[in-house]
Amino acid sequence: KVDCRSSNKTIILPGLIDVHVHLREPGATHKEDWESGTASALAGGFTIVGAMPNTNPPIMNAETFELCSKLAAAKAHCDYGIYVGATFTNTQTAASLANESMAMKMYLEETFAPLPLKDDINAWRDHVMNWPGTTPICVHADGRNLAAVMMLGWMYNKHIHVCHVSHKEEIDLIRDAKLRGMKISCEVSPHHLVLTTEDIPRIGEGQSEVRPRLGTPEDRQALWDNIDYIDMIATDHAPHTYEEKCSAKPPPGFPGLETSLPLMLNAVHQGRLTLQQLKEKMHDNPIKLFSLPEQPDTYIEVDMDEEYAIGKPEYSRCGWTPFEGVKVRGRVVRVVLRGKLAYLDGKVLAPAGYGKNVRDMLPLKPVAAQVA
Amino acid sequence: KVDCRSSNKTIILPGLIDVHVHLREPGATHKEDWESGTASALAGGFTIVGAMPNTNPPIMNAETFELCSKLAAAKAHCDYGIYVGATFTNTQTAASLANESMAMKMYLEETFAPLPLKDDINAWRDHVMNWPGTTPICVHADGRNLAAVMMLGWMYNKHIHVCHVSHKEEIDLIRDAKLRGMKISCEVSPHHLVLTTEDIPRIGEGQSEVRPRLGTPEDRQALWDNIDYIDMIATDHAPHTYEEKCSAKPPPGFPGLETSLPLMLNAVHQGRLTLQQLKEKMHDNPIKLFSLPEQPDTYIEVDMDEEYAIGKPEYSRCGWTPFEGVKVRGRVVRVVLRGKLAYLDGKVLAPAGYGKNVRDMLPLKPVAAQVA
Ligand SMILES: [Zn+2]
Ligand SMILES: [Zn+2]
Ligand SMILES: [Zn+2]
Numbered sequence: 001k002v003d004c005r006s007s008n009k010t011i012i013l014p015g016l017i018d019v020h021v022h023l024r025e026p027g028a029t030h031k032e033d034w035e036s037g038t039a040s041a042l043a044g045g046f047t048i049v050g051a052m053p054n055t056n057p058p059i060m061n062a063e064t065f066e067l068c069s070k071l072a073a074a075k076a077h078c079d080y081g082i083y084v085g086a087t088f089t090n091t092q093t094a095a096s097l098a099n100e101s102m103a104m105k106m107y108l109e110e111t112f113a114p115l116p117l118k119d120d121i122n123a124w125r126d127h128v129m130n131w132p133g134t135t136p137i138c139v140h141a142d143g144r145n146l147a148a149v150m151m152l153g154w155m156y157n158k159h160i161h162v163c164h165v166s167h168k169e170e171i172d173l174i175r176d177a178k179l180r181g182m183k184i185s186c187e188v189s190p191h192h193l194v195l196t197t198e199d200i201p202r203i204g205e206g207q208s209e210v211r212p213r214l215g216t217p218e219d220r221q222a223l224w225d226n227i228d229y230i231d232m233i234a235t236d237h238a239p240h241t242y243e244e245k246c247s248a249k250p251p252p253g254f255p256g257l258e259t260s261l262p263l264m265l266n267a268v269h270q271g272r273l274t275l276q277q278l279k280e281k282m283h284d285n286p287i288k289l290f291s292l293p294e295q296p297d298t299y300i301e302v303d304m305d306e307e308y309a310i311g312k313p314e315y316s317r318c319g320w321t322p323f324e325g326v327k328v329r330g331r332v333v334r335v336v337l338r339g340k341l342a343y344l345d346g347k348v349l350a351p352a353g354y355g356k357n358v359r360d361m362l363p364l365k366p367v368a369a370q371v372a
Numbered sequence: 373k374v375d376c377r378s379s380n381k382t383i384i385l386p387g388l389i390d391v392h393v394h395l396r397e398p399g400a401t402h403k404e405d406w407e408s409g410t411a412s413a414l415a416g417g418f419t420i421v422g423a424m425p426n427t428n429p430p431i432m433n434a435e436t437f438e439l440c441s442k443l444a445a446a447k448a449h450c451d452y453g454i455y456v457g458a459t460f461t462n463t464q465t466a467a468s469l470a471n472e473s474m475a476m477k478m479y480l481e482e483t484f485a486p487l488p489l490k491d492d493i494n495a496w497r498d499h500v501m502n503w504p505g506t507t508p509i510c511v512h513a514d515g516r517n518l519a520a521v522m523m524l525g526w527m528y529n530k531h532i533h534v535c536h537v538s539h540k541e542e543i544d545l546i547r548d549a550k551l552r553g554m555k556i557s558c559e560v561s562p563h564h565l566v567l568t569t570e571d572i573p574r575i576g577e578g579q580s581e582v583r584p585r586l587g588t589p590e591d592r593q594a595l596w597d598n599i600d601y602i603d604m605i606a607t608d609h610a611p612h613t614y615e616e617k618c619s620a621k622p623p624p625g626f627p628g629l630e631t632s633l634p635l636m637l638n639a640v641h642q643g644r645l646t647l648q649q650l651k652e653k654m655h656d657n658p659i660k661l662f663s664l665p666e667q668p669d670t671y672i673e674v675d676m677d678e679e680y681a682i683g684k685p686e687y688s689r690c691g692w693t694p695f696e697g698v699k700v701r702g703r704v705v706r707v708v709l710r711g712k713l714a715y716l717d718g719k720v721l722a723p724a725g726y727g728k729n730v731r732d733m734l735p736l737k738p739v740a741a742q743v744a
């Protein structure tokens with residue numbers, strides 16, 4: 001087991017875990033694929049990623065799950081889990097994939113997803129009732145839809161995990177539910193901790209499109225004020241090409257894998273986050289709340305003091321980032337994954353196909369009792 | 373204290389309580405007013421009615437509450453309470469009227485109300501947090517909006533009362549929340565227990581408009597199957613003139629005060645409801661859950677066996693009913709209200725102004741501990 005310890009300006013952290021990435025394969029490999037996305041993960045210090053199911057076709061039954069599993073096994077540079085998506089019609093089928101999948105994802109809002117559940121509370125209820133308690137039910141939900149699915153989680157005693165909490169109204173609900181004793185967890189994305197609507201002129205209108213949308217400075221402050229109630233930092237890495245982002249109908253989403261750790265290290269330097277909190281939210285809590293395996297002989301080496309301006313991504317195929325030019329302090333130097341030097345000084349060294357599915361590494365145990 | 377006992381074909385019941393009526397005054401007295409509406413109540417066996425706040429102006433602050441209180445005090449034939457309505461802006465003001473009002477009403481759906489709260493979860497949350505625990509928070513809410521406001525009720529330990537539950541999806545949620553131990557209550561309207569979409573051709577398209585809409589036969593069956601989880605029968609008496617109901621934009625709503633007891637007595641004869649359940653849902657539970665006073669020397673006499681077809685209302689100004697021609701068995705013969713013969717054989721005898729505000733009769737005690 002690797003813990004944080006410093007040596008000069010370099011520290012060692014466990015391999016980071018990002019429970020929320022979009023790798024775009026199958027279906028949109030001009031944006032990203034399992035190779036480029038998992039290389040991008042290693043370059044960002046991540047050794048496990050959870051791949052979201054809103055691909056094309058979406059991952060929603062045994063056939064599509066198998067299709068995605070084969071792509072991942074052949075191409076992944078780092079370890080991974082694969083989500084199953086909830087649809088109107090797969091309330092039995094999704095549950096049958098519970099032990100093989102990272103978790104279930106429910107899209108309760110309009111977003112970049114062929115998996116909308118809209119306002120059909122019956123389908124929501126069936127999914128929540130049917131899902132086994134081994135892993136969370138991850139929801140993309142705002143405002144009243146979040147409150148509604150929280151009710152279902154409470155009523156049927158299931159672990160609801162709230163993706164990319166981004167506004168004051170949602171973190172207020174989650175904090176108050178936790179204070180009342182509810183079993184619930186949530187993640188925040190670095191872009192919602194760093195950017196606000198005030199950054200839109202710098203980034204550009206279309207380029208700033210993201211779901212949930214960038215919040216106001218008050219929203220961002222509410223996230224930092226409630227950082228103790230936020231279990232995880234997850235990138236919601238959602239690559240689109242710069243050309244697409246500049247088009248008349250810019251698709252929502254930012255890449256995030258290569259910038260998440262530098263931005264969060266910068267927050268540590270600014271005194272907004274402790275290194276211990278960073279480790280909890282980017283490693284310990286994902287392990288605990290998603291029932292993930294501890295990867296043996298796995299760690300990352302970080303230069304805490306290097307200062308630089310963020311550039312274009314090295315590995316993500318999307319080729320742009322809303323953080324280009326943002327000055328940060330801290331950089332990943334080395335990643336060791338299951339005994340192998342997987343990344344060193346800007347170069348991904350683990351070959352495609354080295355990555356393993358986390359559900360093949362450790363049988364699932366119920367998480368119900370572990371949730372705070 | 374009066375209990376049910378039979379003498380030949382006549383039985384005595386306590387004065388009935390209808391927690392959900394629309395008396396249309398101030399603002400639309402061509403449909404109904406405090407005199408015609410409370411006379412209609414006595415003719416239906418009701419000795420207390422709860423008047424909803426979606427009048428014109430709506431009852432939403434001290435001035436409008438006072439205006440309505442004066443009209444009621446001058447004109448009511450039976451006892452009454454007055455609701456305060458929740459708006460975007462009165463989250464403090466509504467709570468300040470908690471001790472004088474019947475309860476608070478929150479409209480979370482589009483309906484015949486100038487009091488919509490739409491999808492602003494912040495306003496919902498503020499109302500639920502601010503409302504004292506003395507009386508329920510009554511909600512007009514379907515599907516996911518119901519689940520969302522239930523979450524708020526659970527989180528802030530407030531008593532949510534669900535108005536006019538009408539579809540399978542809502543009664544399923546309410547039953548499961550009760551089984552899980554949640555403090556929640558609900559009412560059903562006779563028209564949702566008796567009518568379905570199959571009755572629309574007989575009633576007419578526009579005339580059948582009501583919110584919530586008439587359910588399918590499956591919805592109606594779900595209500596009867598879960599009758600043990602339904603705390604109250606309330607009419608949702610919502611009079612509009614027949615001319616209005618026949619217009620191009622028919623407003624939603626049915627009158628119900630004069631037909632509710634006959635329809636429910638008919639259900640007793642059919643074996644779908646016991647007389648004890650009728651008494652619980654039309655008297656005992658409203659008293660308990662809305663902290664209402666027991667009215668001294670108050671009872672109604674009912675002829676259990678008279679069979680007849682329902683005609684046009686005798687007292688409601690609206691002049692029509694969707695139940696016209698429906699055959700029932702059982703009729704109100706006499707109503708005694710606080711020692712006075714208030715109704716006998718079709719004639720209202722209590723004068724306008726005899727009715728008292730229930731909140732002037734008994735100081736409020738918290739109901740929180742009483743809710744099942
Ligand atoms: Zn999302
Ligand atoms: Zn929001
Ligand atoms: Zn996402």
Ligand SMILES: [Zn+2]
Pocket residue numbers: 001002014283294295
């Ligand atoms: Zn570890």
Ligand SMILES: [Zn+2]
Pocket residue numbers: 483512535536583584
């Ligand atoms: Zn209503």
Ligand SMILES: [Zn+2]
Pocket residue numbers: 514515538539541542584
């Ligand atoms: Zn419904």
Ligand SMILES: [Zn+2]
Pocket residue numbers: 392394424608610
């Ligand atoms: Zn109503």
Ligand SMILES: [Zn+2]
Pocket residue numbers: 374386655666667
């Ligand atoms: Zn009584």
